[in-house]
Amino acid sequence: MASNNKSHVVGVDLGGTKILAGVFDADLSLIGKSKKSTKAKRGVEAVIDRIARCVLDAIDECDLKPEDVRGVGIGAPGATDPESGTVIFAPNLEWRDIPLKAALEKALKVPVFIENDCNIQALGVHEKELKGGPRHLVGIFLGTGIGAGVVVNGELYSGFNRTAGEIGHMVLDVNGPKCACGNKGCFEALASRTAIFKRVLGAVKDGQKTLLTEMLGPGLKDMRSGDLRKAIKKGDKFVQKVVEDAAAFTGIAVANVINFLNPEVVVLGGGVMQALEDQMLEIVVRNARQYAMSGVDKGIQILASTLGDDAGITGGAVLARRQTRQA
Numbered sequence: 001m002a003s004n005n006k007s008h009v010v011g012v013d014l015g016g017t018k019i020l021a022g023v024f025d026a027d028l029s030l031i032g033k034s035k036k037s038t039k040a041k042r043g044v045e046a047v048i049d050r051i052a053r054c055v056l057d058a059i060d061e062c063d064l065k066p067e068d069v070r071g072v073g074i075g076a077p078g079a080t081d082p083e084s085g086t087v088i089f090a091p092n093l094e095w096r097d098i099p100l101k102a103a104l105e106k107a108l109k110v111p112v113f114i115e116n117d118c119n120i121q122a123l124g125v126h127e128k129e130l131k132g133g134p135r136h137l138v139g140i141f142l143g144t145g146i147g148a149g150v151v152v153n154g155e156l157y158s159g160f161n162r163t164a165g166e167i168g169h170m171v172l173d174v175n176g177p178k179c180a181c182g183n184k185g186c187f188e189a190l191a192s193r194t195a196i197f198k199r200v201l202g203a204v205k206d207g208q209k210t211l212l213t214e215m216l217g218p219g220l221k222d223m224r225s226g227d228l229r230k231a232i233k234k235g236d237k238f239v240q241k242v243v244e245d246a247a248a249f250t251g252i253a254v255a256n257v258i259n260f261l262n263p264e265v266v267v268l269g270g271g272v273m274q275a276l277e278d279q280m281l282e283i284v285v286r287n288a289r290q291y292a293m294s295g296v297d298k299g300i301q302i303l304a305s306t307l308g309d310d311a312g313i314t315g316g317a318v319l320a321r322r323q324t325r326q327a
């Protein structure tokens with residue numbers, strides 16, 4: 001399945017709850033997309049079938065056929081082996097050693113490439129949003145968990161075991177809250193959506209008054225990041241403090257990244273940042289500058305991605321383009 005003159009590629013964002021597929025043209029413009037719930041509980045084969053159908057729907061939306069597509073790039077939530085095309089471990093999907101590339105190539109008859117979701121998002125931000133400008137970039141994505149993608153000299157840096165970028169488990173407070181990984185005070189246990197919601201729920205249980213209970217009921221059912229923004233805008237000081245603390249820890253993580261890697265740009269993305277940029281970004285930047293070693297952050301840009309929900313599919317498209325160009 002070598003490269004050819006077909007100009008369209010498809011990017012797929014495989015998440016624990018939803019699958020997004022987007023078709024991109026030769027200029028990397030998004031020309032059509034499709035969305036499905038993941039339904040991970042139905043098992044691996046069912047999910048792979050849903051991914052294939054989501055891709056075919058997106059292609060059909062654009063009045064194209066699979067034969068018109070030169071490659072599909074997928075970001076999976078967990079450890080991946082791009083060379084064998086295997087998802088090694090994806091806790092949200094309860095997947096272990098799943099040969100995703102082979103299964104999808106069989107279903108779609110199109111070359112398929114896989115990568116970790118945060119790596120792919122960093123790639124998308126680098127190539128589409130920043131036009132490939134920065135030589136070195138770190139993208140940090142705050143969502144259900146926290147992850148990062150590292151671009152060095154314009155290429156993804158994946159590390160010895162291809163797990164580079166696990167910034168969510170950088171310990172920021174050794175006495176901090178317990179993390180799903182077993183350690184305490186990981187970045188993810190302090191600033192992810194899960195961590196923020198946990199802190200809000202715990203405080204409400206202990207009698208904390210908040211507008212969120214008026215908005216969502218006492219159990220805070222179906223709370224979303226956007227609800228936190230609405231509560232803050234209505235003057236909820238408690239929610240504001242929780243979000244500001246998460247932003248401060250994010251700033252410290254960014255300072256660590258700047259001290260350690262000295263990238264040209266640090267981009268912040270993910271659902272939490274998208275919903276709470278106005279409440280968080282300034283605090284992130286202030287803390288990053290404060291905790292970075294004096295002078296080392298000079299000229300380094302710290303910004304929020306504008307790709308939002310499309311970061312994953314954009315990165316998938318970039319991956320597919322790059323891989324089929326090399327083939």
Ligand SMILES: [Zn+2]
Nearest residue numbers: 169179181186
């Ligand atoms: Zn952890």
